[in-house]
Amino acid sequence: MSTPIELLPNPSLRTEADYPFCPGCGHGPVLDALNEALMKLQLAPQEVVIVSDIGCSGLSDQYFTTSAFHGLHGRSITYATGIKLMRPDLAVVVIMGDGGTGIGGAHMLSAARRNIGITVLVLNNFNFGMTGGQHSTTTPEGFLTPTTPSGNLEAPLDICATVGVNGAAYSYRGTSFDHDLADRIAEGVATEGFAMLDVWDLCTAYFVRNNQFGRRQIDATMEALGLESGVLYRSDKPEFAAAYRKLAGGQHEGLRVKRVKATAAVRLDKRMHFVVAGSAGGRVRSAARLVATAAMRAGWWSAQRDDYPITVKSGHSVSEVIISPGEIHYSGIERPNVLVVVSEDGYGKAGPYLASMTPDDTVFVVADLPRPDTAAEVITIDPNQSDVRIAKAARALAMVAKAVQTSGVVPFELFEESAGEGGFGEKNLELVAAGVGLPAG
Amino acid sequence: MTALGGLRITTASIEREFTDGATAIVRGALAGGCNFFAGYPITPASPILMMMLRDLPARGGIGMQGEDEMASIGMCIGAAMSGARAMTATAGPGISLYSENIGLALIGEVPLVIVDVQRLGPSTGAATTTAQGDIQFVRWGTAGGFPIIALCPSTIAECYTLTMKAFDLAERFRCPVFLMADKELALTMRTVDPADYEDAVVRERPVIDPEDLDPPAEYRYEPPGEVVPMQLYGGKHPVRFTGSTHDQHAYITKQPEIVGPLNQHLISKIDDHLDEIALVDTDLEDGANTLLAGYGVTAGSVREAVAAARAEGTKVSSITIQSLWPIPERQIRDAASDVDRVVMAELNPGLYKRELERVLPDKEIVSIARTDGVLISPSQLLEVIE
Numbered sequence: 001m002s003t004p005i006e007l008l009p010n011p012s013l014r015t016e017a018d019y020p021f022c023p024g025c026g027h028g029p030v031l032d033a034l035n036e037a038l039m040k041l042q043l044a045p046q047e048v049v050i051v052s053d054i055g056c057s058g059l060s061d062q063y064f065t066t067s068a069f070h071g072l073h074g075r076s077i078t079y080a081t082g083i084k085l086m087r088p089d090l091a092v093v094v095i096m097g098d099g100g101t102g103i104g105g106a107h108m109l110s111a112a113r114r115n116i117g118i119t120v121l122v123l124n125n126f127n128f129g130m131t132g133g134q135h136s137t138t139t140p141e142g143f144l145t146p147t148t149p150s151g152n153l154e155a156p157l158d159i160c161a162t163v164g165v166n167g168a169a170y171s172y173r174g175t176s177f178d179h180d181l182a183d184r185i186a187e188g189v190a191t192e193g194f195a196m197l198d199v200w201d202l203c204t205a206y207f208v209r210n211n212q213f214g215r216r217q218i219d220a221t222m223e224a225l226g227l228e229s230g231v232l233y234r235s236d237k238p239e240f241a242a243a244y245r246k247l248a249g250g251q252h253e254g255l256r257v258k259r260v261k262a263t264a265a266v267r268l269d270k271r272m273h274f275v276v277a278g279s280a281g282g283r284v285r286s287a288a289r290l291v292a293t294a295a296m297r298a299g300w301w302s303a304q305r306d307d308y309p310i311t312v313k314s315g316h317s318v319s320e321v322i323i324s325p326g327e328i329h330y331s332g333i334e335r336p337n338v339l340v341v342v343s344e345d346g347y348g349k350a351g352p353y354l355a356s357m358t359p360d361d362t363v364f365v366v367a368d369l370p371r372p373d374t375a376a377e378v379i380t381i382d383p384n385q386s387d388v389r390i391a392k393a394a395r396a397l398a399m400v401a402k403a404v405q406t407s408g409v410v411p412f413e414l415f416e417e418s419a420g421e422g423g424f425g426e427k428n429l430e431l432v433a434a435g436v437g438l439p440a441g
Numbered sequence: 442m443t444a445l446g447g448l449r450i451t452t453a454s455i456e457r458e459f460t461d462g463a464t465a466i467v468r469g470a471l472a473g474g475c476n477f478f479a480g481y482p483i484t485p486a487s488p489i490l491m492m493m494l495r496d497l498p499a500r501g502g503i504g505m506q507g508e509d510e511m512a513s514i515g516m517c518i519g520a521a522m523s524g525a526r527a528m529t530a531t532a533g534p535g536i537s538l539y540s541e542n543i544g545l546a547l548i549g550e551v552p553l554v555i556v557d558v559q560r561l562g563p564s565t566g567a568a569t570t571t572a573q574g575d576i577q578f579v580r581w582g583t584a585g586g587f588p589i590i591a592l593c594p595s596t597i598a599e600c601y602t603l604t605m606k607a608f609d610l611a612e613r614f615r616c617p618v619f620l621m622a623d624k625e626l627a628l629t630m631r632t633v634d635p636a637d638y639e640d641a642v643v644r645e646r647p648v649i650d651p652e653d654l655d656p657p658a659e660y661r662y663e664p665p666g667e668v669v670p671m672q673l674y675g676g677k678h679p680v681r682f683t684g685s686t687h688d689q690h691a692y693i694t695k696q697p698e699i700v701g702p703l704n705q706h707l708i709s710k711i712d713d714h715l716d717e718i719a720l721v722d723t724d725l726e727d728g729a730n731t732l733l734a735g736y737g738v739t740a741g742s743v744r745e746a747v748a749a750a751r752a753e754g755t756k757v758s759s760i761t762i763q764s765l766w767p768i769p770e771r772q773i774r775d776a777a778s779d780v781d782r783v784v785m786a787e788l789n790p791g792l793y794k795r796e797l798e799r800v801l802p803d804k805e806i807v808s809i810a811r812t813d814g815v816l817i818s819p820s821q822l823l824e825v826i827e
């Protein structure tokens with residue numbers, strides 16, 4: 001029932017301009033109710049940001065003295081979210097049409113799930129007013145629009161339930177004719193969390209004309225669809241922007257960047273290329289990393305380029321390490337000096353490398369794979385011949401250790417230093433020792 | 442086996458980083474004052490999203506994973522209008538979804554940094570393969586054809602410096618600034634000398650102090666070609682913003698005498714200040730007949746090719762283009778003034794070559810272009826230097 005309008009000291013937040021809507025259009029009365037609501041809440045114009053969507057409803061912000069953001073079709077909730085996150089003290093009110101609930105449906109859902117403290121006012125006239133009355137997400141079945149000339153076949157969206165079951169703090173359905181609309185809007189704006197008001201109104205230019213629709217049909221349609229009016233959902237889940245701020249602050253250490261000190265001065269005459277080819281999930285990258293950082297301990301420069309399919313834990317994993325006496329500007333590898341083939345997945349990727357290699361280069365290959373056809377020297381390693389068990393995922397490190405020790409591509413002591421560092425240091429060193437102890441043939 | 446013997450250093454004289462471009466971009470953003478980030482996961486840009494969301498909250502900033510790319514850039518735009526220094530990061534497929542909002546940031550004059558970690562396209566293409574195929578896309582990727590700024594780092598240290606620079610230019614010109622990275626630069630780890638990270642000057646955001654205003658000033662595009670300070674939400678006066686053509690008070694209009702200057706302003710504010718944006722790194726040699734040109738990851742190949750050629754006694758000059766848009770035309774012409782030939786190396790179908798042909802109509806332009814996901818090697822470039 002209608003609440004008597006109190007005499008408030010606050011001025012209206014409407015501009016002097018008349019609305020631009022067609023005669024009888026339902027948008028105007030809803031905006032009047034919004035103004036009344038903002039006045040009831042005693043909000044000053046600069047304390048309110050009206051974020052308008054696109055459509056006839058999207059023209060609304062221009063008739064208020066508040067701050068305004070008029071952006072793209074369907075995206076109004078995203079701008080409102082950005083504004084609320086930065087300025088939780090502002091009242092952020094989205095005005096959109098039913099069109100916006102379709103093209104921007106994902107944002108509506110996410111805003112409800114986040115429970116971001118904005119208010120969304122849907123001026124729901126069952127069609128796209130501005131573009132000529134085409135059907136929208138809320139056009140009921142059977143109704144006529146220029147794009148449903150034989151009657152709409154799609155089920156209408158239940159906006160309130162959609163956001164209501166997905167976390168919205170407040171969800172209300174009503175019509176532009178409701179006497180308590182201003183109070184409900186004020187309630188929505190005053191809600192800390194996400195508030196949705198689905199307000200049904202008339203598009204006299206199209207939906208009314210195409211369907212002999214009117215005030216009485218709004219109520220009848222609601223009843224026929226089994227939809228209720230009033231405040232339908234409430235939740236007291238914490239508002240997102242406040243919850244985010246509460247959770248933030250000092251719980252994460254800052255960005256960590258690996259620094260490596262040179263602990264030896266070793267002469268290196270030319271660039272060396274060290275490639276490990278194995279399986280995703282086989283710790284290829286971390287084994288290769290130890291070669292790269294060992295080189296830095298010698299005062300050299302390194303680069304590591306990883307190649308893997310998008311499915312990080314299956315398929316191949318190939319790491320190319322470049323070791324250079326000077327800065328590396330080009331991170332490609334034309335010919336590996338050392339290639340370590342750890343698994344069948346890696347073998348599958350090794351073809352071009354093997355073809356490029358010369359008798360000066362060395363291939364280390366796991367014993368259960370066929371001996372590769374290459375000009376390079378081939379050394380087979382059998383991880384099963386170890387005293388300590390070497391798991392599949394540990395093969396890369398064990399074989400890389402053996403390859404480093406045998407080839408001398410970086411000083412083995414420095415490789416051990418790299419391997420021994422950090423939380424996995426001890427475990428790594430056990431594997432390095434196991435790897436070095438493997439028979440090679 | 443190499444034995445270290447007496448080669449141990451006792452006092453550590455050299456300490457270097459082993460890091461990647463994505464990390465440098467994040468550090469550059471934080472150094473540039475970024476306090477709002479929103480993005481949607483996509484290879485190879487996801488590491489930036491994860492680092493920003495991990496690091497920002499503890500610093501009082503806000504990091505969001507949007508429900509999609511439209512939401513991510515939309516939140517950034519809303520946040521920027523409320524005082525944030527905002528950044529987002531994606532790859533080509535995400536730039537497609539940013540498209541309409543890039544236009545909104547343009548007409549609304551919203552400072553915003555957009556990182557594009559390029560991967561091989563078209564479409565989903567190859568997510569973990571590097572490429573430079575988006576450089577024309579970001580220039581022309583939104584309706585209208587209005588100018589944007591795009592910087593392109595070629596080293597990890599430049600990822601840091603140019604990200605800072607992007608924040609500065611975004612504020613200076615109140616527009617979206619793209620940082621064009623690629624998978625190779627962003628994710629390949631390299632040794633970096635910490636001394637190589639240069640700080641760029643990031644100017645304060647000029648804002649209209651609401652206390653100075655009563656009544657609220659007319660906003661934007663006066664005088665033409667000059668950028669006026671921002672008015673942010675939440676000050677003493679209401680602030681209006683619209684993506685539609687509008688008058689000085691952000692009321693929608695299509696009157697030609699108002700819309701003309703508004704749109705001309707969006708062009709002039711960039712075109713009247715080209716030298717403030719232009720960034721190239723030239724390495725010119727007297728008597729050279731060829732200028733090797735690269736940007737981003739191909740600039741590394743150019744540098745190595747130049748060193749190799751000179752070691753063999755071949756004269757050659759080079760240019761690294763660090764500001765792709767607007768095109769640093771004067772700087773390119775200067776660099777090419779003494780050569781007959783310019784070799785443009787790029788990982789796309791030859792997208793910047795066409796710009797060089799226009800800027801240097803009297804030079805022979807040789808295009809070295811790859812679209813197979815393989816880097817252009819220094820030896821491929823050496824083949825075309827005689």
Ligand SMILES: Cc1ncc(C[n+]2csc(CCOP(=O)(O)OP(=O)(O)O)c2C)c(N)n1
Nearest residue numbers: 055056057073097098099100127128129130
């Ligand atoms: C991306 C995009 N697609 C399409 C349009 C065209 N368009 C303008 S308004 C509108 C629909 C508006 O309908 P609704 O949201 O219900 O608002 P109403 O006019 O009924 O108030 C559309 C599709 C647009 N502006 N942007």
Ligand code: SF4
Nearest residue numbers: 022025056129203204
């Ligand atoms: S077209 Fe429909 S929604 Fe638009 S102003 Fe007219 S009646 Fe209202």
Ligand SMILES: [Mg+2]
Nearest residue numbers: 097098127129
């Ligand atoms: Mg509508």
